[in-house]
Amino acid sequence: MGELRMIDSKLIDTHGRAHRDMRVSLTDRCSLRCTYCMPADFAQWIPSAELLTTDELMTVLRVSIEEGIDEVRLTGGEPLLRPDAVDVVHRINALPKPPRVSITTNGLRLAAQAGALRDAGLERVNVSLDTLDRDRFKAMTHRDRFDDVIAGLAAAKAVGLAPVKVNTVLMPGVNDDESVTMLRRALDEGWRLRFIEQMPLDAGGIWNRASMVTAERILDDLSQAFDLTPVPVRGSAPAEEFFVDGGPETVGIIASVTRPFCGNCDRMRLTADGQLRNCLFARDELDLRAVLRDETLDEASIEAEIRRRLHVSVEAKLPGHGIDDPSFIQPPRPMSAIGG
Ligand code: SF4
Numbered sequence: 001m002g003e004l005r006m007i008d009s010k011l012i013d014t015h016g017r018a019h020r021d022m023r024v025s026l027t028d029r030c031s032l033r034c035t036y037c038m039p040a041d042f043a044q045w046i047p048s049a050e051l052l053t054t055d056e057l058m059t060v061l062r063v064s065i066e067e068g069i070d071e072v073r074l075t076g077g078e079p080l081l082r083p084d085a086v087d088v089v090h091r092i093n094a095l096p097k098p099p100r101v102s103i104t105t106n107g108l109r110l111a112a113q114a115g116a117l118r119d120a121g122l123e124r125v126n127v128s129l130d131t132l133d134r135d136r137f138k139a140m141t142h143r144d145r146f147d148d149v150i151a152g153l154a155a156a157k158a159v160g161l162a163p164v165k166v167n168t169v170l171m172p173g174v175n176d177d178e179s180v181t182m183l184r185r186a187l188d189e190g191w192r193l194r195f196i197e198q199m200p201l202d203a204g205g206i207w208n209r210a211s212m213v214t215a216e217r218i219l220d221d222l223s224q225a226f227d228l229t230p231v232p233v234r235g236s237a238p239a240e241e242f243f244v245d246g247g248p249e250t251v252g253i254i255a256s257v258t259r260p261f262c263g264n265c266d267r268m269r270l271t272a273d274g275q276l277r278n279c280l281f282a283r284d285e286l287d288l289r290a291v292l293r294d295e296t297l298d299e300a301s302i303e304a305e306i307r308r309r310l311h312v313s314v315e316a317k318l319p320g321h322g323i324d325d326p327s328f329i330q331p332p333r334p335m336s337a338i339g340g
Pocket of ligand 1: 256260261262265266267278279280281319320321
């Protein structure tokens with residue numbers, strides 16, 4: 001549930017927003033091909049030599065924590081495809097003033113790694129699951145891996161990762177008839193379900209505002225079967241939460257398009273190839289990899305320059321994503337190479 005937390009971040013933008021949440025993409029590669037994210041034959045991956053090493057990543061995170069970042073969400077592509085993902089969690093937890101660590105995963109490798117991730121210090125997990133129907137899963141992801149996701153969710157619960165959140169994207173005429181069944185299953189399993197509006201960030205450029213499933217539609221459908229009451233406190237959380245049938249269980253809606261929440265945004269993003277983004281929809285990035293690999297700089301100068309670029313990025317942050325602006329242009333980098 002949204003919470004108000006004491007924020008002592010120095011990363012304050014010109015709109016008064018304090019940034020404390022860093023979304024870190026560990027890789028742009030993925031083991032699924034979700035239709036709303038990338039084409040089935042997509043293979044334009046970032047060359048491995050351009051990906052940050054774990055040492056480089058720790059340098060950026062150490063400086064970011066000193067500037068006020070206290071939450072790190074590991075994302076991808078699919079973060080658990082990175083061979084040392086468990087070690088990354090372990091090393092983040094070994095940093096001075098360690099941040100809270102969570103992960104957004106497609107769940108395919110979660111059953112095998114849940115225990116090791118928990119032992120390394122992972123607190124909670126978000127798993128993407130858009131349908132409870134195996135054939136529909138296969139059609140939506142081009143992979144017959146539904147059982148692996150369900151096994152991953154069960155493993156996360158079994159090892160005590162909490163909360164176990166499930167992120168669901170509804171597509172018109174594809175799975176938009178499943179909101180009620182998804183919520184019923186989530187209540188049975190103890191998953192914290194959040195529906196995410198489809199965003200104009202796909203690699204295939206297929207997003208169409210006129211046809212997307214909106215928050216209003218989702219709430220209408222859910223209200224046919226459940227009594228929903230708004231959770232009063234939201235804070236900077238992306239999800240608008242609703243108590244289900246009086247609570248304490250909740251369901252969330254992340255409505256970036258129709259109910260933007262940029263006014264309280266506290267997030268920054270680091271791509272797998274070391275580019276700093278002040279917004280999911282940013283068109284500009286600041287290169288941290290070049291600083292990390294600049295042989296003319298010593299460690300202190302590298303850290304100073306990363307610190308400076310963190311502040312430059314935040315100070316340049318726009319008030320919102322501008323999707324409703326006629327001048328809006330989809331960022332050149334797809335969601336799969338930015339991270340959720
Ligand atoms: S769209 Fe950008 S500014 Fe708005 S909430 Fe997302 S990251 Fe923050």
